[in-house]
Amino acid sequence: MHNVVSRDEIAPSVVRMVVEAPAVASKRLPGQFVVVRPLEVSERIPLTIVDSEPASGTITLIVQVVGATTRELTSIQPGENILDVVGPLGRPTHIEKFGRVVSIGGGVGTAVAFPIAKGMKEAGNEVWGVIGGRSRDFVILEDEMRSLCDRLVVTTDDGSYGVKGFVTDALRRLIEETSGAIDLVLAVGPLPMMKAVSALTREHGIHTVVSLNPIMVDGTGMCGGCRVEVGGEIKFACVDGPEFDAHLVDFDNLAKRLRAYHDMEQQADHQCKIGLATRNKQ
């Protein structure tokens, strides 16, 4: 059982939760995730560890409510418990001094991009951030990113805040401005965004890493449900990733596999809304 220390909604349907998980907190490195099973009936779902505080034994999760299990998780209140938290899982981000790193977060992807950017900064890189959202309300972690990035561009699709446009538009301008003098691009967000970033940086020969989000079950390499095609080979994102060389990833295959349960998920979420269930009391 993992006590929820705090819970706040940082954007519409996006909830930040600080959770007690001392073993995970003392071990985790940037890029790693946990598998969470909020209630007895829930799925096991992967979530990035956004931050950790080994001293207090807590980790921070940022969860976008998209279906039954994320709804169940975010309905757990401070003082109540999450049933299972397993981790840290996945390979940590490969961090070294690359030079100039552009870290891109689209929507809730910023929650995944932030810890990686932080690790890159601590390793002495010059870190530029590009974060975006549909509109002002959907931009998350702006203060956190601003405090660590040497430069930050915020975009919104509708122009309600920052620069109007997609994160890819902002990236294109940065590439032009620097004549391509960017050593590494990290991109995390919706699949179409990562695919677009990857196409753009390929043109300019800029090494690019993406963090993939296939459907997972165990998170330890035993089910193969998270398999993705990278460089023509099958990789298990939970143990070989979740970060991969963007220019080798088959994004269309991943998009296809993410649709596998579309209809069933709606049914489960409906059930979940009716019966918002039995929480884990202490």
Place this chain on the structure above:
Amino acid sequence: MAKQERFKRTPMPERAPEERRNDFMEVPLGYSTELAVAEASRCLQCKNSPCVAGCPVEIDIPGFIKLIRDGDPVAAARHIKLTNTLPAICGRVCPQETQCEAVCVLAKKGAPIAIGNLERFAASMEAAAGVETPPAAEPNGHKVAVVGSGPAGLTCAGELARRGYDVTIYEAFHVPGGVLVYGIPEFRLPKDEVVAAEVDFLRKLGVRFVLNTVIGRTVTIDELFDRGVEAVFVGSGAGAPMFLDIPGENAIGVYSANEYLTRTNLMKAYRFPKFRTPIARGKRVAVIGGGNVAMDSARTALRLGADTVLLLYRRSEKELPARLAEIHHAREEGVEFHLLVSPTRILEDAEGRVTAIECQKMELGEPDDSGRRRPVPIDGAFETFDVDLIVVAIGNRPNPLIPQTTDGLKISRWGTIEVDDKFRTSRQGIFAGGDIVTGAATVIEAMGAGRTAARSIDEYVNDPEHLWK
């Protein structure tokens, strides 16, 4: 007893195929006392008892059968437990026809004693009477860690706890039991009644379970030593699924058996949407493989509502590696066996969903290393099956996580951990057994390994210098 009766095996009562293929409840119902005594009475109580040598853990088979015959099944269960702590499980899942029952003298007459059925009977009679917890052993102050709660880990932990060790089992999943909970389905091995009961028994012996903990990630083996553990037993199993490596394998509706069975058994997807984990419910399902895992997947597909389940296997009937009982049950329930076919391509529709599987037809050639005749392709002969779901059950490899995160462990080229006859690895204080050492094998072999390793650990802890030179 009349000769005729001597040569007739007492059949196990079972639920009718039409009924059972619609639910997840257990298929064989177990012997009544009357049936068990009748079967036990057939045993010749052979002096040299060849059956004992056929059992990997050498249970005193005539001994426990005599106790059943004489009307004391609870004593029979206790007698079995001197060598096998999990009779309720082994009675149900051991491949008896290649082990104890294969060498029973009555096998020559075609009807060996139903040793597995009797073992199961003894265990359930003991459970009904209330299993007595042995008096707690005097703590000896030594700490041992066990990685993995499959049959190897459970047996090793139980054996050590009885000797007074302070034992903790670390398990990656949220339920202990290994393949017994996430792999083998409920209709073959009831989870609450059998597996959870065994786990409870170990708890009563003082074994601690730390769940949701991935050794190598949450904690490494070296950190366990730093915390004062004196020896570690690795029983992490062979949990990494193999795929066919053919075009179309990443289509929607292609599962590894591990994923298919884990979703169903561990995550209870068959009770969706009350349990939120979804599973695709195919109408025409192809299962690739011929072992227990394939049979379990095929029979699970029926229970999840498939109209047709095809089992595609690349050798012939004779080479099917599954237990006979499972092959028989699968047939009775309507699984269609297509033998001597090997998948070459998976076809999908515009949305990426599986529509068919194309197979190369095979014939049997010369025997291979395993002594089985090797399947060879028949030139130009293909067959395509229309299906909407595919489960790949062609085998599992050891998970590389522990080898990757533990320095100095000698690993074979198959990824298994190398051990000697005392189950010692190449690192002092680390022992290993079960599927992580043998590759995918059997429950009883994993248990045997766990038990012998526990003895070596006991020897080692009492004299560390002596056992590791």
